[in-house]
Amino acid sequence: MHLIEVAFKGNRKDFFIWDADEPPPLKVGVIVDADRGEDLGFVHSTGWLADRRNLGTPHGYGTAGAAKKVRRLATADEVRRAAELRTQDEDARRRAMERVKANQLVMKLSDAEWQWDRKKLTLYFTAEKRVDFRTLVRELASMFRTRIELKQIGVRDEAKRLDGIGRCGRQYCSASWLPELRPVNLGVAKDQRLSLNPSQISGACGRLMCCLRYEHEFYVQSRKRFPKEGRPVRTKRGEERVIANDIFRERVTLRGEDGEQRTIGLEELREETLAIGFPLPVAASLGRVSEPVILEGEDVLLEEMDAIEPIVVIQAGPGETPVTGTPAAERKSHRRRGRRGGRRNRQGKGNESNGSEGDSEEGDRSPPTATDS
Numbered sequence: 001m002h003l004i005e006v007a008f009k010g011n012r013k014d015f016f017i018w019d020a021d022e023p024p025p026l027k028v029g030v031i032v033d034a035d036r037g038e039d040l041g042f043v044h045s046t047g048w049l050a051d052r053r054n055l056g057t058p059h060g061y062g063t064a065g066a067a068k069k070v071r072r073l074a075t076a077d078e079v080r081r082a083a084e085l086r087t088q089d090e091d092a093r094r095r096a097m098e099r100v101k102a103n104q105l106v107m108k109l110s111d112a113e114w115q116w117d118r119k120k121l122t123l124y125f126t127a128e129k130r131v132d133f134r135t136l137v138r139e140l141a142s143m144f145r146t147r148i149e150l151k152q153i154g155v156r157d158e159a160k161r162l163d164g165i166g167r168c169g170r171q172y173c174s175a176s177w178l179p180e181l182r183p184v185n186l187g188v189a190k191d192q193r194l195s196l197n198p199s200q201i202s203g204a205c206g207r208l209m210c211c212l213r214y215e216h217e218f219y220v221q222s223r224k225r226f227p228k229e230g231r232p233v234r235t236k237r238g239e240e241r242v243i244a245n246d247i248f249r250e251r252v253t254l255r256g257e258d259g260e261q262r263t264i265g266l267e268e269l270r271e272e273t274l275a276i277g278f279p280l281p282v283a284a285s286l287g288r289v290s291e292p293v294i295l296e297g298e299d300v301l302l303e304e305m306d307a308i309e310p311i312v313v314i315q316a317g318p319g320e321t322p323v324t325g326t327p328a329a330e331r332k333s334h335r336r337r338g339r340r341g342g343r344r345n346r347q348g349k350g351n352e353s354n355g356s357e358g359d360s361e362e363g364d365r366s367p368p369t370a371t372d373s
Helices: 047-056 076-086 089-102 134-144 155-162 186-191 211-223 266-275 297-302 350-364
Strands: 002-007 013-018 029-034 037-045 070-073 108-114 120-126 147-152 232-235 238-246 251-256 261-265 312-315 323-325
Touching (some): 089 108, 120 134, 232 266, 261 266
Antiparallel strands (some): 002 037
């Protein structure tokens, strides 16, 4: 048995078992097990690369291994039918969007994907709040005469699925090679000395660019070799203050007590300070960590939102009750620390204060809710 990785529409990938002596060639069409049917995809990786990606990608199964199997190689006619089916996805999305507007639902249908055997239609959507779309599912099941699956995704996942070209002129990192979409906050931009203007450091999805995250480690490790900006250092010219660090050219800009500035190489500065017996202090002594911190105040408005848990609704057919699964929303109780409008534990009103405090605590606490929307 061989583990192979199969790619589908919208950069969706999954792992399957291939029961044969030799693995199939790359980019060849295969028929695989799907939800109550069959689907067609193309081989993305095999051999040691598939095993490695299975352990290091979000859609991998880890040490548990994949359970679904590849049934057979796809014929030329089956590949042609799959290409024709892809042209019908946009029509299905537009028809579904008409029903969304008719039901006045605040949601955006990003993409639609027919299963190869047409036994299921998957609709991907984004929404800021939870949406009750049970009526919509029934209408879509009656319209398309098949099983309907709705999946809520985040804006980063939407950009990954729709794909495109970034401001750097290359394909989106999330759609080309980035194995995992991790949250990005404004702290990484501050560490890299970038502009804090959201329009300049945001990607096509409206969030902070993914490249800020995987470049952050380089900036943090490089700055540990330099003295902290604003710190005084002792050189052969006396006491000078660090004005700026150029981590790419490995240069340090200093300003003396007389106001004169000079730019010197990092290695030359280190040798100069060692020669006079004052080793160069570096930023590593500050105990900086590579993980960015979450900022408070106004900067938190630009912080990346938490990943949205998917809401999946599956309809077996017209007239049947949809099966829903939603994560339970839990709120933490907020205990008031005193009565509003006065000090806590006044004389003669201790019992009333405690009683009202308990009532307000019960009022603020909301039980976990589990709806079928």
